[in-house]
Amino acid sequence: MEKSDIIAVLERIAILLELKGENPFKSRAYTNGARILKAKEETIIELVDSGQLNEIKGIGKALADKITTLVTTGSLPYYENLKAEFPESLFDMLRVPGMGSKKIKLLYDKMGIASLSELETACQENRIADLPGFGTRTQTKILQGIEFIKQHQGQHHYISAFTVAESIKSALHDHPRVIRVEIGGSLRRAKEVVKDVDIVASVLDSSQNEVMEFFISLDAVDSVVANGPTKSSVIVEGGLQVDLRIVSDKEFPFTLHHFTGSKEHNTAMRREAKTLGLKMNEYGLFTDEDKSQECKDEKAIFSALNMAYIPPELREDRGEIEAAKKNSLPSLVSKNDLRGILHNHTTWSDGHNSLEEMANACRDLGMHYLGIADHSQAAQYANGLTPERLQQQAQAISDLNENFSDFRIFHGTECDILSDGSLDFPDDILARLDYVVISVHSKLEMSETEATERIIKAMQNPFATILAHPTGRILLGRKGYSLNYKELFAAAKEYSVVIEINANPYRYDLDWRYIRQAKEAGVMLSxxxxxxxxxxFADMFSAIGIARKGWLTKDDVLNTKNLEQITAYFAEKRSA
Incomplete structure (x- = not known):
């Protein structure tokens, strides 16, 4: 079993123990064990084989023995016996925001509710509002949470789908009968969540069956949905469906284009082809005589339609075709443009690596600067820094910077925006920092007007540099609060506040659909x-697709500035 699998089992055991009503300390031991394993860089095999597992503070002998059993046998009788005591569907209710194990236990014990559908029905019939700890408002929130889950059923985070797709693509690429292979679909367009994965391949003559058999036999495959010479579908871990389409090499560019663009983009492209007297589909670009034009790649397809090449991320029918016809598409930001990494946490608050470790890893990536932004004092749950500890951290960063000539650590804070829009640190504290990240972590259930006014008031603080994760959303988990984006971006422009694209793959916040609007309002993003x-740090590079979907260029992104430029930018902000 992988470390992530072990962690998931420990977390489930903790929940099952809570459902049983066991001593909280017993449940907490498994929760802490899972948290400790998450923080370890070593693989679970390395921890077990080296004996380090038994030496880790917080993991006792009994827990270490259970982890070892899981690693060596792939199962744990203790866990299986616990699972047998409860319906598996209980865990689905944990996906509803605000539904913890205590509430689920109460619903199960008092009302026999053991599934999302039963919970939804009970709420609709107003049967849980009178239970202790619930109420009418909680009941309404549960219904909203269930609706959110239903809307996103069968969807997967970009990063998990990309990891699987890249692995399968690599395996196919190495097959001797495969000519070309590429990932298509919404994954190639860098959508934040995807329903499935499309892979397109061209193969040597008479090799379709051989390649398909290879595909459906890969280790990653859990089950085969369909198998044919031109299309096969499989299910991999997590329930993600992967479709492989095999075509001739002549058809490959057209098929890849077709299975990359959104439905709306493809419809618009066919319409453009028709104005030129051509018919376009996944097999070619045809004249009236049904003779297909020769196009060796996608660039040639766009050229044949008198357009500039449209990068995959833009193929959403949001103005890209008109821009391509005018040759006015932006030169999109790329991974190679990034020069530094801002908004990072260390062991000073809730991070897992020291200042020095974070700095060295940042330098190893070829970056020129690192921006530290540990939590402020209001975030007690995250070991937020008091003003005194913040000053101590400033000295530690200053000492480290003495060792660098071509690299710098910028000292900042992730300063909580309080409910009234004020910041968690007074101005005399903020004035000592290189930059200030501001963000909301509490009272997320404000109206659109209240939430917008709260953030705009915070942005008016002269030391506010970057607004982090602007909506607080958690992909496939929490919608995030509503904002008036027109007012928000106007204020960000007026007060020179950068808006963050939070690169955590479970956030990707700001949503790409609003990034272009921010850009057009003259707002800098990071x-x-x-x-x-x-x-x-790797998340920053994987999120480049989200920035590209928002039509951003290098000049639109703060952390493409070199060390001299970013130093001057922060200095100007502090002195404004």
């Missing part, structure tokens, strides 16, 4: 990983 460990 692609920040909100990293809590060195491995989190």
């Amino acid at each position: 692609i920040n990983p909100d990293a809590h460990r060195t491995s989190g």
Whole structure:
């Protein structure tokens, strides 16, 4: 079993123990064990084989033995016996925001509610409002949460789908009978969540069956939905469906284009082809005589239609075709444009790596600067820094910076925006910092007007540099609060506040649908990983597709500035 699988089992055991009404300390031991394993960089095999597992503070012998059993046998009788005591459907209710194990236990014990559908019916019939700890408002929120889950049923985070798709693509690429292979669909367009994965391949003559058999036999495949010489569908871990389409190499560019663009983009492209007397589909670009034009790649297809090449991320029918016809598409930002990593956490608050470890990892990536922004004092749950600890951290960063000549750590804070729009630190504290990240972490249930006014008031603070995760959304988990984006972007422009594209793949917040609106309002954006460990830096690079979907260029993104430019930018903001 992988470490992530072990962690999931420990977390489930903790929940099952709570459902049983066991001593809270017993449940907490498993929760803490899962948290400790998450923080470890070593693989679970390394921890077990080296004996390190038994030496980790917080993991006792009994827990270490259970983890070892899971690693060596792939199962744990203790866990299986616990699972057998409750319906599996109880865990589905945990997906509803605000539904913890205590509420679920109460519903199960008092009313026998054991599934989302039963919970929904009970709420609709007004049967749980009078239960202790619930009420009419909670009942309404549960119904809203269930509706959100239903709307996003069968969807998967970009990063998990991309990881699987890249692995399968790599395997197909190495097959001797495959000529070309690419990922298509919404994944290639860098959508934040996807329903399935499309892969397109061209193969040597008479090799379709051989390649398809190879595809459906890959280790990643859990089950085969359909199998044919031109299309096969499989289910991989997590219930994600992956479709492979095999075509001739001549058809490959057209098929890839067709299975990349959104339905609306493809319809508009066919309409453009028709104005030129051509017929376009997934097999070619045809004249009236049904003779297909030769196009060796997608660029040639766009050229044949008198257009500039449209990058995959833009193929949503949101003005890209008109821009391509005028040759006015922007030169989109790329991974190679990024020069530094802002908004990061360390062991000073709730991060898992030290200042020095984060700095060294950042330098190893070829970056020129690192922006630290540990939590402010209101975030007690995240070990938020008091003014005294913040000053101590400033000295630690200053000492580290003495070791660098071509790299710098910028000292900042992720300062909570309080419910009235004021900031968690007074101005005399903020004035000492290189930059200030502001964000909302509490009282998320405001009206659109209240939430917008709260954030705009915070942006008026002269030291506010970056607004982090603007809507607070959690993809497939929490919708996030409503905002008046026109007012928000106007205020960001007026007060020179950068808006973050939070690169955490479970957030991707700001939503790409509003990024272009921010750009057109003259707002600077920043692609920040909100990293809590060195491995989190990778999120910044994976989120580049979200920035590209928002039509951003290098000049629109704060952390494409070099060290000299970003130093001057922060200095100007502080002195304004």
